[in-house]
Amino acid sequence: MRIAFHKYQATGNDFIMIDNRDGHFPGHHEDLIRHMCDRHFGIGADGLILLLNESGYDFSMRYYNSDGKEGSMCGNGGRCAILFAHTLKMIQKSNVFFKAIDGDHEGRMDDQIRIKMGDVHEIKQKNEAYFVDTGSPHLVMLHHDLQNLDVVATGRAIRYDKEYQPHGTNVNFIEPENDEIHIRTYERGVENETLSCGTGSVAAAISLAHQRQLDHGTFIIRSPGGRLSVSFEKDPEGHYKNIWLEGPASEVFSGQYNVNPSKSKLKYL
Numbered sequence: 001m002r003i004a005f006h007k008y009q010a011t012g013n014d015f016i017m018i019d020n021r022d023g024h025f026p027g028h029h030e031d032l033i034r035h036m037c038d039r040h041f042g043i044g045a046d047g048l049i050l051l052l053n054e055s056g057y058d059f060s061m062r063y064y065n066s067d068g069k070e071g072s073m074c075g076n077g078g079r080c081a082i083l084f085a086h087t088l089k090m091i092q093k094s095n096v097f098f099k100a101i102d103g104d105h106e107g108r109m110d111d112q113i114r115i116k117m118g119d120v121h122e123i124k125q126k127n128e129a130y131f132v133d134t135g136s137p138h139l140v141m142l143h144h145d146l147q148n149l150d151v152v153a154t155g156r157a158i159r160y161d162k163e164y165q166p167h168g169t170n171v172n173f174i175e176p177e178n179d180e181i182h183i184r185t186y187e188r189g190v191e192n193e194t195l196s197c198g199t200g201s202v203a204a205a206i207s208l209a210h211q212r213q214l215d216h217g218t219f220i221i222r223s224p225g226g227r228l229s230v231s232f233e234k235d236p237e238g239h240y241k242n243i244w245l246e247g248p249a250s251e252v253f254s255g256q257y258n259v260n261p262s263k264s265k266l267k268y269l
Helices: 030-037 075-087 151-159 198-212
Strands: 002-010 013-019 047-052 059-065 095-100 103-109 113-117 123-126 129-133 137-142 170-177 180-187 192-194 216-223 226-234 240-247 250-258 266-268
Touching: 002 075, 013 075, 030 047, 047 075, 059 075, 075 095, 075 103, 075 113, 075 198, 075 240, 075 250, 113 198, 123 198, 129 198, 137 198, 151 170, 151 180, 151 192, 170 198, 180 198, 198 216, 198 226, 198 240
Parallel strands: 013 047, 059 095, 137 170, 180 216
Antiparallel strands: 002 013, 002 250, 047 059, 095 103, 103 113, 113 240, 123 129, 129 137, 170 180, 180 192, 216 226, 226 240, 250 266
């Protein structure tokens, strides 16, 4: 069995994209997804995304981490899904309405790909750290020397700390500079540092807005993978709404993956 796939990247994150409108892909096959995402023996990616038809929506997306398990919301993956759906001609307009695991999302295609993220109703503060759920759980920590930080060791210890079990948490280390936020991320499911994280960038922006008591604004997020922007508003009840994540996305290549392990895994088109 050969599976057609497309490889997309968005600000340092890369994803295997599969058109699964006919339901042919075995979405609960953890071993298969893990092998496809493996950077040595498979295609290599931070995660895998299935696009499906969904009544009342332009499409729906299902996201799987590189460990093979279905993940929570992925902001950069959602932006890739918008572009992929447009390439497949599932949408032929600039405004998009789609469904993900955390609910409904809007998207816009201009020079950049924009996605409207879910509202944030609660921020838990612990010393100089903030716990925020932006579709995925994130612990955001202020740090003053990101370049020399051991993100993997420090992030992994926090991710597996008993306080955040049983599901763990993503960990973002940020260094603010005026309206810019420098960020590095340890991502659960990947279990390593990733070059970018969309939901983590949103969590960083909302955490800093909370610290500075801002009612609205835009932050530029600079990660090892590139640049994103996050805009937001806060309502009178203190909830953050109209949160938009914006940045580039593009297709890298396409091919076919041979599920039979006794044969060559990849056939490029």
